[in-house]
Amino acid sequence: MDFNDPALEHLVNKITIALQENNREEAARYMDIIIEEYPEVANILMNSIEFQTLMAENEEMAENESRALSDEDIIKPGNSMEIDEQRVIDDMNAMLDIEPTTAQEFIQKGTVLTITEQFEDALDCFNNALELDPNNLSALISKGNTYELMENYEEASKVYDIVMEVEATDIYDLMSKGYVLENHQRFDDALKTYNKALKSDKNNSNILFLKGSCLIKLQKHQEAVDTLDECIERYSDNPYETIFELENAYHNKGVALHALEED
Numbered sequence: 395m396d397f398n399d400p401a402l403e404h405l406v407n408k409i410t411i412a413l414q415e416n417n418r419e420e421a422a423r424y425m426d427i428i429i430e431e432y433p434e435v436a437n438i439l440m441n442s443i444e445f446q447t448l449m450a451e452n453e454e455m456a457e458n459e460s461r462a463l464s465d466e467d468i469i470k471p472g473n474s475m476e477i478d479e480q481r482v483i484d485d486m487n488a489m490l491d492i493e494p495t496t497a498q499e500f501i502q503k504g505t506v507l508t509i510t511e512q513f514e515d516a517l518d519c520f521n522n523a524l525e526l527d528p529n530n531l532s533a534l535i536s537k538g539n540t541y542e543l544m545e546n547y548e549e550a551s552k553v554y555d556i557v558m559e560v561e562a563t564d565i566y567d568l569m570s571k572g573y574v575l576e577n578h579q580r581f582d583d584a585l586k587t588y589n590k591a592l593k594s595d596k597n598n599s600n601i602l603f604l605k606g607s608c609l610i611k612l613q614k615h616q617e618a619v620d621t622l623d624e625c626i627e628r629y630s631d632n633p634y635e636t637i638f639e640l641e642n643a644y645h646n647k648g649v650a651l652h653a654l655e656e657d
Contacts, residue, residue, distance in 0.1 A: 401500060402433035406428075408420070408424045409421045409424045409425060409428075413430065420621060425472075427507075427656065429502070429505055430607070432443060438652075439641055448604075449599075455481065456497070475599050476626075479631075480655065494522070494523075496526065497523040497524075497526040497527040497530050498523075500519045500522045500526070500533070500538060501519070501520065501523050501530070501532050501533050502519065502534075503519050504516040504519030504520045504523070504536060505536060505604060505614070506517075507519060508536070508539075508540050508543065511543075511618060513543065513544050514542055516536075516540050517541075520533045520534075520536050520537040520540065523603060524537070530562045531560060531562060531567045531570050531571060532555055532567075532570070533552075534556055534557045535570055537553050538553035538554050538557065541553060551619065554574055554577075557571060557573070557574045557576055558574060558578065558580065558583070558597060559569075562587075563592050563600065564594065565594055565595055565601070568588070568590055568591035568601075569588075569601060569604060570589050571587050572584045572585075572587040572588050572591070572604060573604070575587060576608060576611070577652045581608055581611045581612045582612065584608050585605065585608050585609065585612065588601055588604050588605040588608060589605070591606065597628055598628075599628035599629050599636070599639070600620055600639075602625035602628065603622070603623070603625045603639065603642070603643055603646075605621050606618045606619075606621035606622035606625055606643070606646060606647075606650075607646050608648075610646060610649055610650050610653070613653070615627070615650045615651075615653045615654045616650075616654060618646070618647075618650040619647055619650045619654070622643050622646055622647040622648070625643050626640060626643045626644065626647070629643060639642055
């Protein structure tokens with residue numbers, strides 16, 4: 395599953411590693427962050443084939459390990475692993491039970507409803523959020539993603555048309571808007587959006603990565619190399635935590651350098 399936001403990709407990789415290590419508590423913690431910070435894509439992740447396959451493999455691994463344990467060591471009801479799973483379920487059920495009063499609460503509840511494939515109810519939540527905050531990009535993008543999961547691409551396209559025209563100022567909103575613009579082949583507008591975000595935070599490595607990748611699509615390869623070099627420098631400040639982002643940045647820089655050789 396491909397993500398254009400390296401911060402989001404980093405979180406997804408953390409979940410993947412945690413599940414491979416059978417560390418469900420850690421996986422649940424990172425999923426909570428994604429639901430909080432990226433509600434518009436949390437539903438897509440939860441329903442992706444890759445994620446479902448990984449969860450199934452993790453369940454099988456846990457089952458095999460439990461068979462190998464002695465009677466004294468076998469996980470009993472109330473043990474930490476069971477509590478971790480139950481906590482996630484309880485958190486989701488609690489979210490479904492609340493009566494939202496703010497746009498963010500409607501978005502969070504709508505995201506959980508989408509994950510549980512209650513699409514019509516999810517759309518109601520996103521619409522309620524938009525009544526409170528008509529230009530809320532998280533609500534709009536979540537609504538568009540839900541229409542896509544329903545395979546109602548015409549309605550999804552209408553929503554994304556609105557997203558592309560909304561005036562954004564928040565850095566995360568600008569990143570999300572740039573992502574949508576890129577997906578609709580509006581690379582010049584996406585670049586302007588990333589530059590606007592960089593005016594607020596010129597050293598933001600994630601925005602630099604997005605800008606560099608966008609410049610490649612615009613065939614501005616030398617600018618892309620320069621931008622990705624700056625991005626790599628920022629990521630290198632903490633290489634252990636940004637190893638996946640560094641790998642992606644170096645890869646894209648390689649693409650740009652290869653294109654320069656052919657020019």
